[in-house]
Structure formats: C-alpha cells, structure tokens
Amino acid sequence: MGAVGLGCMPMSWAYSTSQQRGDRSVRTVHAALDAGVQLLDTADMYGPFTNELLVGRALKGRRYEAFLSTKCGLLVGDQHIVANGRPGYVRRACDASLRRLQTDVIDLYQLHRADPEIPVEETWGAMADLVTAGKVRALGLCAVGARAGRRPGARMHDGTIRQLERIQQVFPVSAVEAELSVWSPQALEDLLPWCAARGVGVLAAMPLGNGYLTGTLKPGQGFEPDDPRARHPRFTAEMMAANQPVVAGLRRIAERHDATPAQVALAWVLRQGRHVVPVPGAKREEWAVENARAAGLALTDQDMAEIAGLPQARGSWD
Numbered sequence: 540m541g542a543v544g545l546g547c548m549p550m551s552w553a554y555s556t557s558q559q560r561g562d563r564s565v566r567t568v569h570a571a572l573d574a575g576v577q578l579l580d581t582a583d584m585y586g587p588f589t590n591e592l593l594v595g596r597a598l599k600g601r602r603y604e605a606f607l608s609t610k611c612g613l614l615v616g617d618q619h620i621v622a623n624g625r626p627g628y629v630r631r632a633c634d635a636s637l638r639r640l641q642t643d644v645i646d647l648y649q650l651h652r653a654d655p656e657i658p659v660e661e662t663w664g665a666m667a668d669l670v671t672a673g674k675v676r677a678l679g680l681c682a683v684g685a686r687a688g689r690r691p692g693a694r695m696h697d698g699t700i701r702q703l704e705r706i707q708q709v710f711p712v713s714a715v716e717a718e719l720s721v722w723s724p725q726a727l728e729d730l731l732p733w734c735a736a737r738g739v740g741v742l743a744a745m746p747l748g749n750g751y752l753t754g755t756l757k758p759g760q761g762f763e764p765d766d767p768r769a770r771h772p773r774f775t776a777e778m779m780a781a782n783q784p785v786v787a788g789l790r791r792i793a794e795r796h797d798a799t800p801a802q803v804a805l806a807w808v809l810r811q812g813r814h815v816v817p818v819p820g821a822k823r824e825e826w827a828v829e830n831a832r833a834a835g836l837a838l839t840d841q842d843m844a845e846i847a848g849l850p851q852a853r854g855s856w857d
Contacts (some may be wrong), residue, residue, distance in 0.1 A: 543805055543834050544578030544742065545571045545818035545827060551589045561593060563823065566591050568597035570824035574831035580716075580818045582610035582622070582651060582740065591639035599641060608647035608714075608742070609636050610681065612654065624654030628666035633669050636846070638677050647714055649679035659702055660709050667710035678710060680741070682717035682730065696730040703733065716818070719743035719811070722773075722785055722806050722852035723754055723756050727811065730834050730849040735812055746808045747801055747816035747830075749853075751779070772854035773786045781853050786847040796832075801826075805833035807846055 543645065550564035579598075579855075581590045587663075592610060597776065598605055611632040614621050636645065648666060649698055653659040660813055669675040682699040697715065715734055719726045734741050747753055759776035762769040765848070770776065789800035808817040821827040 540616045542810075542816060543576060543831050544580055544816050544818040545576050545824070545830075546744070546818045547579055547590055547820050548585045549592050549820040551586050551656050553733055561596075564593055565597040567824050567827050568594065569601070569819060571821070571827040572601060572830060574828045575834070576603065576827065576831050578606045578608060578742075578816055579819065581640075582613075582649075583639075584610070584613045584615050584630055587615040588635075588639060591636055591678045594749050595639050595641035602642055606646045607640065607651060608643065608679070609645055610649040610651040611636070611666075612651040612811070622652045622654040622656075624650070624657040624659065624662035628687050629662060629665040630669070630788065633666075633674055637674060644673065645665060645675045646674040647677050648680055649716060650683050650712070652683070653702055659705055659803040663706040663709045665679045670710070677713035679714035679740075680706065680712060681744075682715060690726070697727075699730060700733055703739075705739075708714065712737075712754070714740040714742055716742040716744050717818075718745045719808055720746045720782070720791065721783065721807055721816070721846060722748045731811060735814055739814070741815045742814070743808045743811075743815055745752045745820075747804055749774070751782065752786060752789060752800060752804040754790055773852065775855050778853055778855055782850075784850050785852055788796045788845065792845060794839070795842075796836060796838075798836050799829060801829060802833040802836050803838070803842075803846075805830060806836040806838045807843070809834065809844060810838055 579594060579789045581594045583591055611629055612622055612624055614623050637643065648669060650662060650666065654662060666678050670678065680703060682696060706712060715728055717726045730743060750756055758779035768774040773782065777826065787798055789803045793800050793803045805817045805819060810817060821830060
C-alpha cells in the first residue's frame with residue numbers, strides 16, 4: 540500500500556485565510572509526521588514565501604523525517620502571477636528556499652511553470668546544476684493548467700507531455716505534479732501512463748477536489764473573497780448541488796469500510812499505481828491524521844467499479 544503526502548499551501552496561502560494559524564499549522568505538520576506522512580509539499584510562491592518559512596519552522600529538529608518538495612518559477616505580484624525561468628533567477632530562488640526551509644538540501648525541486656520567454660531546456664539545465672551542486676536531490680515538473688490543452692482535438696496533458704519530453708533530454712525527470720481525483724481523473728488517460736512507462740513518480744494534487752470530496756462543504760455556503768473556490772466553476776451553488784451524487788457515492792463506500800469519504804477518495808488515488816502519491820492539503824491536525832490513515836484503506840474491485848460508475852463531475856463551463 541502506498542503513502543499519503545501533505546500539501547502545506549492551505550496553511551498560509553489561499554483557502555480561508557481567516558482560519559490560518561501558524562502554531563496550529565506547525566502542530567499539523569508534526570501530527571502528519573507522527574502519522575507516517577513523509578512527503579511535504581510547498582513552494583516559494585505560497586504566501587509568497589511564508590509557507591516555506593512555516594515548513595522550515597515545523598521541521599526544526601525533524602528534517603530527517605521528511606521528504607521535502609518545493610517549487611520555483613512563479614512570482615507573485617499585486618493581482619498577478621508571472622513566470623520567471625531565467626537561470627540566474629532559478630539559482631537565487633533555490634538559495635532563498637534553502638534559507639527559508641532551514642535545510643541544506645531540497646529532496647525534490649519542481650518547476651512550477653515554464654517561462655514562455657525562456658526555452659524550458661535552459662531553465663531545466665539551471666535546475667540540473669543545483670543537483671550537481673548538492674543543493675537539490677531530484678527534479679520535478681508541475682503540469683500546466685487544465686485549460687491549457689483545451690484546443691480542439693487536444694488532450695488535457697498534451698502540453699505537459701511535450702515539456703517533459705524536452706526536458707528529459709537535459710536531465711531526468713523524477714516526478715510530475717498534476718491534479719488527480721475522483722472528479723478530475725483526466726491524468727489517467729495519458730499522463731500517468733507516460734510516467735509509469737518511464738519510472739517517473741506522480742504527485743496527485745487536489746486529490747480531495749479542493750475539499751469537495753470530503754463531504755463537508757455545503758452548496759451555497761460561500762467562500763472568502765481570496766479563496767480560489769469563490770471563482771471556481773465547480774463551486775457555484777448550482778454546481779455544488781449538482782455534484783452531490785459524487786460525494787454520496789463515496790459516502791456509501793466509506794460506510795462499508797468504517798471510513799470517511801475523504802479516505803475513500805485518497806484510497807482511490809493510491810489504487811492508480813505504486814508511483815502515485817496523493818498530496819492533500821490540510822490546515823488542522825485531525826484532517827492530516829485522517830488523510831494519512833487512508834493509506835491503510837484497501838478498496839475492493841467492487842468499490843473501484845462503483846466509483847467508476849459515479850456521474851462525471853460538472854462545472855459551470857459544461
């Protein structure tokens with residue numbers, strides 16, 4: 540059975556910022572480590588910078604217990620985010636992340652987004668130099684946004700696979716981070732097979748559907764203005780109500796296993812391959828522990844077939 544990681548972003552950036560508490564977040568990281576979680580995922584843009592500072596504080600004295608992943612390549616400004624893939628910037632960004640994380644090496648350094656002004660091979664080459672320098676152990680790539688591949692006849696991850704094939708010629712790709720969940724399974728079509736065939740790991744982002752698959756969100760409940768779900772096409776009151784059958788199906792399976800809908804959703808991700816690690820976000824200790832325990836939930840073939848038969852999730856673009 541595989542393991543579950545911990546996405547640290549919600550602790551200090553986006554997703555109900557009024558509920559974010561530094562000390563509670565540190566306790567959440569500690570609870571996750573105590574529950575057997577090893578992979579912690581953050582990025583310099585989360586905050587910006589505050590998430591890495593928080594993770595560094597939480598790992599003080601416990602760095603050896605964690606597989607630490609962070610990212611570079613995106614800059615956050617007032618009301619905008621821009622990519623920067625210049626080699627000099629990548630080197631400076633890595634040094635800054637090492638300081639904030641209070642560590643001398645990053646286990647997985649990911650390119651958050653390729654800079655359209657810089658050949659991705661140049662950016663990747665600078666990241667490879669960081670491995671040679673001993674500052675980074677392995678390199679990863681975050682999949683381009685879901686809408687980037689919505690050209691007629693194009694599959695969602697065509698753009699990501701093109702990038703992967705280019706950078707693979709420069710230095711090996713160890714992992715790809717991409718959205719994968721019961722209600723967003725598109726990565727199963729092409730990205731996961733590409734990775735499996737090449738021994739590349741997959742970090743499954745948003746495996747709980749931005750919280751929806753936990754069954755704790757109610758249609759029309761509203762979100763804070765800076766919460767990305769306030770503008771997400773699946774989180775309008777109408778679409779949240781329309782997608783309730785997906786959660787109901789997970790809840791039925793959870794009841795058979797004395798589990799929660801969130802644990803079923805994570806167990807489904809784990810069943811997609813030994814190279815797949817779900818990375819759910821969590822702000823509270825109890826959520827981190829609940830998520831970690833999903834690694835012990837063995838879904839049956841009947842469970843998997845039942846999930847496959849659930850209605851396809853809808854959004855306001857449908």
